[in-house]
Amino acid sequence: MNNRSLQEIVERISLDSFGQSFDYSATFNSRLRTTGGRYNLKTHNIDINPKMLSEHDELTLQGVIKHELCHYHLHLNNMGYRHRDRDFKKLLAEVQGLRYAPANESVHVYSYVCTKCDQLYVRKRRIDLRKYVCSKCHSRLKLKNK
Ligand SMILES: [Zn+2]
Ligand SMILES: [Zn+2]
Known part of the structure; x- marks a missing residue:
């Protein structure tokens, strides 16, 4: 999908779900x-993370577009457009x-466990098992999940 078809989808969702046009630009x-x-x-432009489509699906993309359009329409209508505002929560539920955007790969979590004392370590990135050892007993760690 390119920026042009994204623009068309955003304009269509804006009319269908909000009954008002989206007059600015939407780009990946x-x-x-x-x-x-x-x-x-x-x-007043909308940016969309291309991963919403490459790592998720069109339904997720639409959900994210609706979220951003809630900000857009409420903001231009001088209503509560921030996440904590009642107007925002209400409109988001209606459409x-x-x-929240779904988690993508960058927030994947790795857990490691000590081979001797079973101490658990949770990290956002892979760690080098040749360099890092358990901080309690200095034994080797092993990967628990993938
Ligand atoms: Zn938001
Ligand atoms: Zn240990």
């Missing part, structure tokens, strides 16, 4: 890492948008 932005999308308060 691969620099987004921790969020599925972003609404820019100054330009069945996603509360």
